[in-house]
Amino acid sequence: xxxxxxxxxxxxxxxxxxxxxxxxxxxxxxxxxxxxxxxxxxxxxxxxxxxxxxxxxxxxxxxxxxxxxxxxxxxxxxxxxxxxxxxxxxxxxxxxxxxxxxxxxxxxxxxxxxxxxxxxxxxxxxxxxxxxxxxxxxxxxxxxxxxxxxxxxxxxxxxxxxxxxxxxxxxxxxxxxxxxxxxxxxxxxxxxxxxxxxxxxxxxxxxxxxxxxxxxxxxxxxxxxxxxxxxxxxxxxxxxxxxxxxxxxxxxxxxxxxxxxxxxxxxxxxxxxxxxxxxxxxxxxxxxxxxxxxxxxxxxxxxxxxxxxxxxxxxxxxxxxxxxxxxxxxxxxxxxxxxxxxxxxxxxxxxxxxxxxxxxxxxxxxxxxxxxxxxxxxxxxxx
Amino acid sequence: xxxxxxxxxxxxxxxxxxxxxxxxxxxxxxxxxxxxxxxxxxxxxxxxxxxxxxxxxxxxxxxxxxxxxxxxxxxxxxxxxxxxxxxxxxxxxxxxxxxxxxxxxxxxxxxxxxxxxxxxxxxxxxxxxxxxxxxxxxxxxxxxxxxxxxxxxxxxxxxxxxxxxxxxxxxxxxxxxxxxxxxxxxxxxxxxxxxxxxxxxxxxxxxxxxxxxxxxxxxxxxxxxxxxxxxxxxxxxxxxxxxxxxxxxxxxxxxxxxxxxxxxxxxxxxxxxxxxxxxxxxxxxxxxxxxxxxxxxxxxxxxxxxxxxxxxxxxxxxxxxxxxxxxxxxxxxxxxxx
Numbered sequence: 138x139x140x141x142x143x144x145x146x147x148x149x150x151x152x153x154x155x156x157x158x159x160x161x162x163x164x165x166x167x168x169x170x171x172x173x174x175x176x177x178x179x180x181x182x183x184x185x186x187x188x189x190x191x192x193x194x195x196x197x198x199x200x201x202x203x204x205x206x207x208x209x210x211x212x213x214x215x216x217x218x219x220x221x222x223x224x225x226x227x228x229x230x231x232x233x234x235x236x237x238x239x240x241x242x243x244x245x246x247x248x249x250x251x252x253x254x255x256x257x258x259x260x261x262x263x264x265x266x267x268x269x270x271x272x273x274x275x276x277x278x279x280x281x282x283x284x285x286x287x288x289x290x291x292x293x294x295x296x297x298x299x300x301x302x303x304x305x306x307x308x309x310x311x312x313x314x315x316x317x318x319x320x321x322x323x324x325x326x327x328x329x330x331x332x333x334x335x336x337x338x339x340x341x342x343x344x345x346x347x348x349x350x351x352x353x354x355x356x357x358x359x360x361x362x363x364x365x366x367x368x369x370x371x372x373x374x375x376x377x378x379x380x381x382x383x384x385x386x387x388x389x390x391x392x393x394x395x396x397x398x399x400x401x402x403x404x405x406x407x408x409x410x411x412x413x414x415x416x417x418x419x420x421x422x423x424x425x426x427x428x429x430x431x432x433x434x435x436x437x438x439x440x441x442x443x444x445x446x447x448x449x450x451x452x453x454x455x456x457x458x459x460x461x462x463x464x465x466x467x468x469x470x471x472x473x474x475x476x477x478x479x480x481x482x483x484x485x486x487x488x489x490x491x492x493x494x495x496x497x498x499x500x501x502x503x504x505x506x507x508x509x510x511x512x513x514x515x516x517x518x519x520x
Numbered sequence: 521x522x523x524x525x526x527x528x529x530x531x532x533x534x535x536x537x538x539x540x541x542x543x544x545x546x547x548x549x550x551x552x553x554x555x556x557x558x559x560x561x562x563x564x565x566x567x568x569x570x571x572x573x574x575x576x577x578x579x580x581x582x583x584x585x586x587x588x589x590x591x592x593x594x595x596x597x598x599x600x601x602x603x604x605x606x607x608x609x610x611x612x613x614x615x616x617x618x619x620x621x622x623x624x625x626x627x628x629x630x631x632x633x634x635x636x637x638x639x640x641x642x643x644x645x646x647x648x649x650x651x652x653x654x655x656x657x658x659x660x661x662x663x664x665x666x667x668x669x670x671x672x673x674x675x676x677x678x679x680x681x682x683x684x685x686x687x688x689x690x691x692x693x694x695x696x697x698x699x700x701x702x703x704x705x706x707x708x709x710x711x712x713x714x715x716x717x718x719x720x721x722x723x724x725x726x727x728x729x730x731x732x733x734x735x736x737x738x739x740x741x742x743x744x745x746x747x748x749x750x751x752x753x754x755x756x757x758x759x760x761x762x763x764x765x766x767x768x769x770x771x772x773x774x775x776x777x778x779x780x781x782x783x784x785x786x787x788x789x790x791x792x793x794x795x796x797x798x799x800x801x802x803x804x805x806x807x808x809x810x811x812x813x814x815x816x817x818x819x820x821x822x823x824x825x826x827x828x829x830x831x832x833x834x835x836x837x838x839x840x841x842x843x844x845x846x847x848x849x850x851x852x853x854x855x856x857x858x
Contacts, residue, residue, distance in 0.1 A: 166688075167643045411639040417586055418633075419653045419704065420626030423617060429652070430641055 171437060174514035181510020184503035191500055195312040199271040202306035203285035203292050206469060208269070210291060210301040213239055215487050216252050218296040226256045234262045236292060249486075260290035296489035298477055307469050308493050314470035316500065318385050319450040323443050325389035330396025331439070337397065338404025339427070345401075352394045360391065364453060368462045377468040384463050388453045392446055399442045403435035437515035445508035448501040455497055471497050532602055533744045534560040534583070534712055539597035541575075541582045544590065548817040552578040554768035556597075557843065560712065565738060565745040567759030567776070569752060569791070573816060575768040576748045580714045583746070584631055585616040603628065603711070627657045630710035634717040636697035640689040646673070646700045647685035650707050657708045672703040675740075677733055695726035699733065706737060713738075716748045731757055752795055756780060764788050767814065767824035774850035784852045786829045823855065831856055 176182060194201050210216075219236040226237075238258030241250045268282035286292045295304040337348040367387045371380055407413060408431070416426050451471075457463030458472025459479070466473055474493040478484050484491060541553040553575040560566050568576045581587045583599055599611040601624070614621040633639040641649060650669035654660055660668065666685065673681035676699040689697055698718065705713060715734065719727040735758060738745055747758055755762055755776065762779045764772040764787065772785040783789045790809035811828035814820060823829070826836040835855050844858060845851040 411633050411635050412641040414586060415631070415633055415639040415701075415704075416641070418584055418625055418631040420622045420624075420656055421652075422619075422622055425656070433643055434641070 167433075167437075171511075171514045175510050178510035178513055180506045181513075184506030184510070187499065187503040188507060191312060191496075191503070192316060194309055195316045197273070198309045198313050199273050199279070200281065201283045202303075202309040203268065203282055203294070204303040204306040205269045205271070206302060206307040206310045207467070208302065210297060210303075212241065212301070213252075213291065213293065213297050214250065214301045215299055216241075216250075216293055216297045216301070217487075218489050219293050220254075221262065221294075225259070226254075236260050236262065236286065238291065239293075258290070260286035260292065262286060262292070295492045296487065298474075298490065299483075299487075304474070304489060304492060307474055308471070308496055311469040311471045311474050311493065312496065314381065314464065314468060315451055315454060315472065315497075318381070318388070318454045318470070319447040322385045322389040322392060322450040322453075323447050325386065326392035326446070327396055327439070327443055329389065329393035331400050333393065334397035334400030335404060335427075338401035339408065348397070349401075352397060355391060355394050360453070361456060363391065364388070364457055365460065365462055368457055377464065380464060381468070384454060384457060388450050392450060395446055396439060396442055399438055400435070403438060404431060407431050407434055437511070441508060441512045441515050444504060444511055448504045451497065451500060451504075531561050532559055533562040534602070535598075535600045536560075536579065536583065537598045537600070539579065539582055539599065540595040541578050541587055541592060542595050543592050550816045551768050551819070552592075552816070553582060556765070556768070556770055558763045558770060558773065560744050560746060561761065563742050563744055564760040565747055565758050567747045567749065567755035567762045568765060569749060569755055569762060570765035571750060571813065573813060574765040576765050577716055579765070580631070580716050580746060580748050583611065583714065584625060584629060585611060585614065585621055586625075586631075589616075601628070601712075623657070626653055626710070627708045628710055629712045629714070630705040630708075631714040631716065632698075632701050632705045632718045634720050636694055636701050636721060639701055640697055642689055645686050645688055646692070646703075647687075649700075650685075650704050653704055653707050668707070669703075672707050673700070675737065676700070676703045676706075677729075678703070694722055695729060698722060698726075698730055702730075702733065702737070706741060706743070709741060710743060712746070713743045714746045714748065717750070718747075719754060720749070720751070727754075734758070752791060764791070767820070769824065769853060770851075771825065771853045772851070774852075778850060784857060785825075785854050786831050786856070787825050790828075823853075 216239050219239070221234045221236060223232070223234055224230050225235075236259075237254035237256055238260065239252045240255035240258075241252050243249070244251050262284060263286070264284050266282055266285045266287065267280050268285045268288075270278065270280045272278050291303075293303050293305070295308065298304055298307070333348055337345045364387060367390070368384060371383045375383065413426060413430060416430055421429075454463055454470065455472035455475065458465075458470055459475050461476060464470050464473055471493040475491075475497075478490040478494075536556055536558045539553050539556040540551070543550040543552055552573075556575065556579055558566065558568070558579070568579065570576050578587065578592075582594055585594075587594060594612060597612065601609045601611055603609070609624070611621070611624065614624070640646065644652075647666060647669045650672055651662065651665040654665045654668055655662075658665075670681045670685050673685055678684050678696060678699050684692075684696075689700070692700065698721075702718075718734070719730050722730060731754065734745070737743070745758075747755065749755060759776050761773070761775050763770050764779070764785065766787050772779065772783070772788045774784075779788065780792065783792055787809070790807075793807045794809065796806055809828055810830075814824065814827065820826075821840075822838050823832070823836045823841050826832045829836065833855065839855075841853050841855045842858065843851055843853050
């Protein structure tokens with residue numbers, strides 16, 4: 138009451154004095170408050186920017202990749218990364234970055250190709266160049282690339298693999314599969330988790346008991362062997378796209394248990410809240426109470442738990458493909474790329490084959506930061 | 521003398537008869553409501569008093585059919601609701617989840633809860649919550665419903681209703697929230713309002729404001745109120761008729777004057793003796809009722825108050841006392857008057 142008694146002058150004074158009075162918080166919804174708290178979490182904002190950037194790369198990978206990821210440059214097998222230079226070998230500075238082409242010689246002792254910069258071949262880096270033709274999302278033909286070198290040149294920022302394909306472009310293409318598998322997997326597990334967790338929490342009794350034991354059973358089985366068993370069961374003649382969905386389903390079959398537990402516990406604690414009883418007393422139907430009062434009250438917790446489980450999905454796919462039982466070439470994913478870095482000799486001589494791992498780490502870390510930030514923001518009692 | 525107690529059938533809005541609500545728990549059966557009869561006259565305030573656990577809240581929830589089942593179960597009884605120009609309805613014959621019951625709830629029967637802090641949903645504005653209830657029951661569009669919500673907030677004495685309507689519960693004080701709860705309850709103009717300890721969680725000064733507000737609104741809307749409380753002061757202030765409950769049964773039913781000046785049941789007398797009276801000579805100490813409430817899992821033979829009653833006889837311990845109703849409508853459950 139006292140607050141309303143303050144005159145406009147007084148309120149103005151308070152604002153002038155920098156006192157945060159209630160009017161500044163007025164009519165901010167739950168989501169706006171949450172967003173505000175999220176923005177205060179620096180690492181989470183940074184993570185979110187990185188994640189958005191990575192997903193943009195994944196969505197428009199044809200545009201962002203400088204080279205065609207499937208073309209083999211047989212004369213440049215296992216070539217090291219090219220250095221981006223501003224100063225040429227004679228010491229002249231150029232504002233436009235460029236790379237030198239590779240020239241290879243055969244080391245007669247180790248019978249291995251040794252690459253050196255070929256100073257006679259200089260390729261300038263350009264933004265929005267015309268590169269090799271592609272079809273965006275498999276439909277729209279185009280050839281515009283975000284950056285690259287002029288036609289006839291080559292650009293291997295992260296070197297090439299054992300078939301002479303550009304690792305950098307392959308990483309960017311691989312992000313499409315690796316990142317989307319996390320999202321789709323999470324949505325499937327969200328759907329299953331919400332449904333089963335909801336039934337478990339709302340109905341209780343025997344169904345609840347049964348579902349909880351199933352969840353415990355699923356969680357007690359070690360992940361990797363179970364994934365291995367399930368993905369070994371995928372028919373070998375399946376097309377890559379079916380394998381992709383098969384793997385997603387396998388990953389989410391285990392992922393839903395976490396969501397289901399969050400949803401169940403929230404239902405259990407919320408259904409005894411007085412506002413739920415009050416809503417019943419006001420004549421609301423059960424469906425209305427679930428969808429309008431219960432789910433909106435805990436959806437932020439579900440979002441947090443889902444965000445924190447995306448990295449697990451991505452790592453799962455990477456692990457499976459790394460072991461050679463997930464996705465297989467010619468499909469490109471980060472796990473498939475890392476499969477080449479399996480033996481120590483390869484890693485030792487061609488360390489650039491490990492660069493996909495950097496992207497995996499970057500993604501997982503960023504998603505965890507975002508999840509942490511969301512969790513702090515979703516909890517109204519955090520400071 | 522007893523003009524508040526309904527004598528004619530037309531004066532009755534709601535009638536609870538032989539209500540038994542039991543809770544089947546792991547440790548046994550709790551007979552929370554064990555044969556309650558209360559009559560609610562049209563346009564009057566009926567105070568239901570008793571100690572914690574005497575079954576007053578469960579009676580209220582049973583009328584709304586909101587007892588959580590399981591573990592609760594309404595075992596027997598009828599709750600007849602007499603709308604003004606329609607056929608009487610036995611509330612207990614309706615399925616609690618069906619549309620018919622849902623239409624009664626909120627529109628005909630409304631409820632205010634004890635805790636204004638938790639009975640509003642924190643993620644919606646107060647206005648949204650009134651609008652939602654109005655739209656559930658009436659075919660209004662959002663703008664009309666919002667106008668109505670502002671009007672209701674104005675009626676319950678919330679200053680600046682046009683602005684407050686867009687505020688969240690956490691931006692309001694306890695008294696303000698209870699006013700908002702009352703606004704929600706009275707939206708749609710219900711005939712019967714259950715107020716379950718509406719002022720227990722509030723400051724004493726705010727309590728008085730809320731009680732006055734409820735009285736004013738009761739006059740304005742002509743709503744019948746079931747006022748559940750353990751505060752005899754509140755009952756004396758508000759109620760026209762009082763039902764005293766003990767161990768799941770009504771032990772005395774009378775109009776408020778009679779009850780305070782000529783209490784009959786030993787339990788009622790005990791209750792009245794345990795209220796401090798300011799200004800009375802220091803010679804009189806508060807005299808609490810002897811003994812403790814019996815274990816709720818026990819099934820008691822005879823009068824449930826017998827163990828604590830100063831007037832108990834051999835008969836009280838073996839035979840359940842009958843409900844003795846005098847012609848003026850007041851009733852008592854005690855062998856002393858048989």
